[in-house]
Structures are given as structure tokens and as C-alpha cells.
Amino acid sequence: MKRYLNILLLLLLTAFSACSEQAHEHGEAAAETTYTCPMHPQIVQDEPGTCPICHMDLVAQTTHGEAIEITEDLAFLLQPTNETVVANISTIKPEEKAVPATVEMEGIITYDERRIYSIPSRVGGRIEKLFVKYNYQPINKGQKLMEVYSPELVTAQKELLYLVQSAPEDKALIEAAKQRLRLLGATDAQLNRLIRTSEASYTFGIYSPYDGYVIGFNTTAPSATPSSVPVTAPGAGGMGTGNTNPGMAGAGAATPAAGSELQLREGMYITTGQPLLRVVNPNQLWAEFNIPAGEVTSIAKGAPVQITFPALPGEKLEAQVDFLQPFYEAGENFAKVRVYLPGQQQLARVGQLVSGTASYTTAPALWVPREAVLDLGTTSVAFKQVRGAFKPTAVTVGTTAGNQVQVLAGLTKSDIIAANAQFMIDSESFVKINE
Missing domain, CATH: 2.40.420.20 (conserved putative lor/sdh protein from methanococcus maripaludis s2 fold)
Incomplete structure (x- = not known):
């Protein structure tokens, strides 16, 4: 009986040992097998393949027990090499x-628009004599421009002479007659001569109230925007065919050259209010600069500007920003900055291209x-x-x-x-x- 018990015990121990070995083998088989890149350990796959970064063959790795926790320091070490650079640098x-900063600007010299004057006709009549013969002719204040025959002026003169001779005690009425002549363009010197000679003049002189030079209404003043009118090349057909005059490059067809005749003529009739001439005083000029849109908020009125002339190396002018245009011109992405040139300038000429350097302090x-x-x-x-x-x-x-x-x-x-x-x-x- 005892022998049978020993045999039974031996069989049980053998069976238990076999089960333990099978369970151990099953546990090893259950362990997860993954594949990773030796150069990029962050690449992990469940099956063999190649690394998507360096294209090396993945190697098998077996993970036993719990997964490794990826801490912040470990994640920093495992991140791709093209995300950080380790070096010993300053x-x-x-x-x-x-x-303190500066901004470079390009611009052009142009007229001070406050010094461009228009001389209109205050009466209707006929031009008897014309003393202004050509564009850009210099004139002075008080200089006679033309003599005009006007029936309205003749009638007003005779009314004043009648009042002076027939009712010298009526000062108010005489003064009203003088004022009417003043409004028709007569000067005090002309009125005194009329009363002194007691003779009405059938031609009345029109005098310039400004200094400067004459520009006719068929001529436009240069602006800060270059002309966009194309020049017809020789042989291209049209009215410009054969025109090889370099002085007409970039100019409109209606713009005459300097010294061309005015549109006024002796013997022509004028009407009340008709513009006759424009007078430009060049003693005060300004420069208009184009400033990039990103620099508009940096420049303020009064900012110092140093103006240089590309055609005159070494020549400089010191000025200040006077005006910032509050809008952009159509089709442009530049704001315009206006700078008054100091005093009467011998260097600057209207239409001349200049460069400017504006100084300011950043926020x-x-x-x-x-x-x-x-x-x-x-x-x-x-x-x-x-x-x-x-x-x-x-x-x-x-x-x-x-x-x-x-x-x-x-x-x-x-x-x-x-x-x-x-x-x-x-x-x-x-x-x-x-x-």
C-alpha cells in the first residue's frame, strides 16, 4: 500500500512540473515583442520594417513586466535630433x-502749393496789349501784365467823375463809386490819376499782385508722381512716329516746353471770372517723400530729416517733417511725407529727385x-x-x-x-x- 502511495506521489510531482514548464513557456510567448530603430528609439512598431526617418531596419525588443514611464527628462532625450541643437556657444x-532709428525715403522737389496763385479777369472785355509773352517769364508784384478794353470799366469811371464834379460833398456816394472800381480791378493809384486828370481811360491795365514767374493754363506744375504717359517709339505709328526728341520723354502731349507761348493773345476777348494766368513763387519749396507703410507710425511731425541730392554729392540740407498725408494714393502702398526746405534754396529745383533720412526714437x-x-x-x-x-x-x-x-x-x-x-x-x- 505504501508503495502505491509513493508511485502516486511521484506521478503528481511529475505532472505539476510539466504544467509549470508549460505555464512558463506560455508566459514567455505572451510577452510582447516590438520592433524599434537603434538610432531613433521613439520609433516603435508591432511588426518588422524600416525606420521612416533614417530607413534602417527595425530590431526586435521584448518588454517584460510594466511599461517604462516616459518622464520629462527622458522625453527630452528621446526627441528628434532636428528639434534641438546642443553646442557650447555664447x-x-x-x-x-x-x-534711435532712421528711415530712408525717396522723393521729389515740388512747388509749395500755397505759393501758386491764379490771376482771374474781374471784367469782360478785349485784350489790347499783352506784356507777358512766354511761360516762366519772371514778374514782380505791381508789374503790368496787360491792358484791357472793357465797357463796364469805362462806365464805372465816368460815374465816378460825374459824382466828383457834380456832388463833391457826397463823400459816401463817391466812396461807393471808388469801391466799385476797386472790385473791378482798379488800384488806388489808378483812381487818384483818374480824379486828378478827370479823363476816363478806355484801356485799363491789369497788374500782378504777386512775385514769381508766369505759368499758363496749358502748363501743369510738376508733382511728386512721375508721369505715366508712354512715349511713342519711332516707327510705332500714330502722331508720335518719328519723334526722337529726348526732352519729350515721359511728358504729356499737352505740356509745352519751357519758353513756349501762352494761350492768351492780343485782340482776344475775355469774360468775367476767366482765369488768365498762374503765378508761381519759387522762393519757398517743399520735398515730398514716399515712406513705407510699416514706418508711417514711427515718423511724427517735427522729426528731423536730412536731405541729400543724388546729382550733387556732398550737398545736404537739414529740415523737419511738416505734414504726413493721412491716406494712401490709389494703387500705392506708400504714405507721403512733406518737408519744407529752409529758406531760399539755390540747390533745389522743382522736379529734382532727392533722398531723405528721417530720424526718430522707437518706443x-x-x-x-x-x-x-x-x-x-x-x-x-x-x-x-x-x-x-x-x-x-x-x-x-x-x-x-x-x-x-x-x-x-x-x-x-x-x-x-x-x-x-x-x-x-x-x-x-x-x-x-x-x-
């Missing part, structure tokens, strides 16, 4: 300050050296230090002043960045910015 911090902002910001074309990047490594960070830049660039967004005063971002460039694909 670093800087953005500096918050206000920096307090973060500034870094230009070498610390990398321009990728569509965005700008600075390399911020994160736990000993440098990570590319998108930044928004503003004004550039000398070797400094303004950072509007993307960095703070406490950030540490690489002093020179150029060392990062191996290829454009090397810089990867996390959004």
Missing part, C-alpha cells in the same frame, strides 16, 4: 530699451543683435536655450537700427538665446519650429 538676453521694446535672428524668408527664428540645448523659436521682428533688430513677439526679457544664429544653417530643412 548667449545673450534680449534687452528692453528705446533706440521701448526688446532688442537683440541682428546676428541673433535668422531670416528664413517666410519667418524669422531665434534659438532659445532650453535645458542646455538651443531650440528654434519663431519671432516677429520690427525696425532695424544699425546692428540691432526689434523683436515684437516670440521672446521675453528672461529668455536666453544664441548670440549668433548663423551656425545653425546646414540646410533649411534642418530648422524645425514647433508651433
Whole structure:
């Protein structure tokens, strides 16, 4: 009996040992087998293949027990190599300050529009004599421009002479008759001569009330916008065929050259209110500059401007911004800045191209050296230090002043960045910015 019990016990032990071995083998088979890249451990797959980054064959790995927890430090070590750059380079911090800056502008010399005058006809009549013969003829204040026959002026003169002779005691009526002649364009000197000689003049002189030079109404003053009228090339047909005069390049067909005759003629009739001449006083000129849209808010009235003349190297003028145009011209993305030229200028001529440098002080902002910001074309990047490594960070830049660039967004005063971002460039694909 005892022998049978021993045999039974031996059989039970053998069966238990076999079950344990089968359970152990089953447990090993149940262990998860995964495949990973030796160079990029973050790549893990359930089946064999190749790494999508370096295209190496994946190797098998078996995970026993609980999964490894990916901590922040471990995640930093496992991140792709093109996201951070580890190097021993000099670093800087953005500096918050206000920096003196300048903006370059291009412009043109033009007339002071407050000194462009129109001389209209105050009476209707016929031009008997014309003393202004050509455009740009210089005239002085009080100079006789023409003599006009006007029945209305003749009648007004005779009315004044009748009152002076028949009712000298009626001062109010005589003064009213004088005032009527003044409103018709008569001067006090003409009235005194009329009363003194007691003879009405059948031709009345029209005098210039301004100094300057004459511009007829078939001539326009130069503006800050170059002419867009194309010049017909020789042989292209039309009215311009064969015109090889270089002086007409860029000019409209209706604009005469300097010295051409005015449209007024002796013997022609004029009507009341008809514009006769324009007079331009060139003693005060201004320069109109085009300033980029991004710089409009930086420039204020009174900002100093240094004007240079490309055709006159070494010549400079110091002026100030007087006016900022509050709108953009159609089709342009530039604002216009007006600068009055100081005093009577011998250097400046109307229509002359000039350059200007306006100075101003920026508002307090973060500034870094230009070498610390990398321009990728569509965005700008600075390399911020994160736990000993440098990570590319998108930044928004503003004004550039000398070797400094303004950072509007993307960095703070406490950030540490690489002093020179150029060392990062191996290829454009090397810089990867996390959004």
C-alpha cells in the first residue's frame, strides 16, 4: 500500500512540473515583442520594417513586466535630433530699451502749393496789349501784365467823375463809386490819376499782385508722381512716329516746353471770372517723400530729416517733417511725407529727385543683435536655450537700427538665446519650429 502511495506521489510531482514548464513557456510567448530603430528609439512598431526617418531596419525588443514611464527628462532625450541643437556657444538676453532709428525715403522737389496763385479777369472785355509773352517769364508784384478794353470799366469811371464834379460833398456816394472800381480791378493809384486828370481811360491795365514767374493754363506744375504717359517709339505709328526728341520723354502731349507761348493773345476777348494766368513763387519749396507703410507710425511731425541730392554729392540740407498725408494714393502702398526746405534754396529745383533720412526714437521694446535672428524668408527664428540645448523659436521682428533688430513677439526679457544664429544653417530643412 505504501508503495502505491509513493508511485502516486511521484506521478503528481511529475505532472505539476510539466504544467509549470508549460505555464512558463506560455508566459514567455505572451510577452510582447516590438520592433524599434537603434538610432531613433521613439520609433516603435508591432511588426518588422524600416525606420521612416533614417530607413534602417527595425530590431526586435521584448518588454517584460510594466511599461517604462516616459518622464520629462527622458522625453527630452528621446526627441528628434532636428528639434534641438546642443553646442557650447555664447548667449545673450534680449534687452528692453528705446533706440534711435532712421528711415530712408525717396522723393521729389515740388512747388509749395500755397505759393501758386491764379490771376482771374474781374471784367469782360478785349485784350489790347499783352506784356507777358512766354511761360516762366519772371514778374514782380505791381508789374503790368496787360491792358484791357472793357465797357463796364469805362462806365464805372465816368460815374465816378460825374459824382466828383457834380456832388463833391457826397463823400459816401463817391466812396461807393471808388469801391466799385476797386472790385473791378482798379488800384488806388489808378483812381487818384483818374480824379486828378478827370479823363476816363478806355484801356485799363491789369497788374500782378504777386512775385514769381508766369505759368499758363496749358502748363501743369510738376508733382511728386512721375508721369505715366508712354512715349511713342519711332516707327510705332500714330502722331508720335518719328519723334526722337529726348526732352519729350515721359511728358504729356499737352505740356509745352519751357519758353513756349501762352494761350492768351492780343485782340482776344475775355469774360468775367476767366482765369488768365498762374503765378508761381519759387522762393519757398517743399520735398515730398514716399515712406513705407510699416514706418508711417514711427515718423511724427517735427522729426528731423536730412536731405541729400543724388546729382550733387556732398550737398545736404537739414529740415523737419511738416505734414504726413493721412491716406494712401490709389494703387500705392506708400504714405507721403512733406518737408519744407529752409529758406531760399539755390540747390533745389522743382522736379529734382532727392533722398531723405528721417530720424526718430522707437518706443521701448526688446532688442537683440541682428546676428541673433535668422531670416528664413517666410519667418524669422531665434534659438532659445532650453535645458542646455538651443531650440528654434519663431519671432516677429520690427525696425532695424544699425546692428540691432526689434523683436515684437516670440521672446521675453528672461529668455536666453544664441548670440549668433548663423551656425545653425546646414540646410533649411534642418530648422524645425514647433508651433
